[in-house]
Amino acid sequence: METRSVALIVLLSVAAVLMIISTGSPLPIDGVPDFSADVNTVKSVPSAIGEGGALLLLTGGLLVLLIMLPITLLKSIHTEAQHEPVKNGGASNGSNGSNGSGKYDLGYKVGASVSSQNIDDIVDSLEQLQDTEVSITNTTGKLKRIHVKKCKTCRNPVCDFERGFFAGAFGQFYDNVSVKETKCRATGAGYCEFEVKG
Structure with missing residues (x-):
């Protein structure tokens, strides 16, 4: 509205x-x-x-x-x-696909629309969009570990929007991108961690 x-x-x-x-x-x-x-x-x-x-x-x-x-x-x-209700009990399938909540799909579309020249552009875009802190900690070939701190929307143990955002944004650099959330603030971790494989 x-x-x-x-x-x-x-x-x-x-x-x-x-x-x-x-x-x-x-x-x-x-x-x-x-x-x-x-x-x-x-x-x-x-x-x-x-x-x-x-x-x-x-x-x-x-x-x-x-x-x-x-x-x-x-x-x-x-x-x-x-504010969209989470379907399937919020369970993430851990693959490229959505869990049916719509948040992953929306995040994917927003991430894919970011014009990125390099990976730092992806980090900057999410920081501006959500007023959060994002850092890439481990980089081994096409495997990246991304930490998201101070995320206002990461209140549920599945951060589908962010997972979709990274899949869409990294899809500009890699084929067959998969993103998996490995740690989450909602379950007691100090940050949300995403593992991106390309």
């Missing part, structure tokens, strides 16, 4: 700005005061800061929207996924 609200607000805001820029005034609406005097004030802004400055200001605002919107949408999608 939150994702749709954010998208609708952004769409309406962009449409209003484009309409004002193209026509010089907002559409008249019955019962709403006419703000045509304010339009003259808006038109005087370019003369005060210059047309180049006004264009720079508008471009900067749009760039902020383009940068922040994907991050906000990903966080919103992740939050919605965390």
